[in-house]
Amino acid sequence: GAGVSQSPSNKVTEKGKDVELRCDPISGHTALYWYRQSLGQGLEFLIYFQGNSAPDKSGLPSDRFSAERTGGSVSTLTIQRTQQEDSAVYLCASNAGGGGTGELFFGEGSRLTVL
């Protein structure tokens, strides 16, 4: 597709269950970011992938959170043993890395609700 695609758009889960959120970046984009945005709040950086470099995981809030990026394209954010405080919108974004203006393209987000 032409833009960053995220799925599911909405996910309701029970506390303690694992969830996987998927991001399909724009084709050819080498950089991919995951952010979390709680209701009415700013962006909380989670993880950053850039090409073949080791990802910057410094924003992951706990070891229940992990992310991978297979083949330099699709990324999956996994949250294990979900807690109510994990409820938020998870935003994915991609760009061409250090080239051009560096404009970041965002998906519409995956809204996670943990009951």
Next chain:
Amino acid sequence: GEDVEQSLFLSVREGDSSVINCTYTDSSSTYLYWYKQEPGAGLQLLTYIFSNMDMKQDQRLTVLLNKKDKHLSLRIADTQTGDSAIYFCAGVDNNAGNMLTFGGGTRLMVKP
């Protein structure tokens, strides 16, 4: 690494000018950005400024960059209710693989 700060909230009346301010720490960022997030949507690039510029004007938007003070501002002239959104400034952290770092966002509320 880069640290970007913004005020949380701004309220203006329709037709007034809005000024949203941002401070940053890493002066090596080649570009500085303003993103807009409308309710229920992802962020979209609103405008950007190259670091060797002091000012950029784009229709109702004016971006001012003070590199000495590491201060970036976005002025919206003749603010409309459709401008109500969250505005994020962002810079590039050249010491972290060109990672974009965002401020916390300023919620602009425009009253009719």
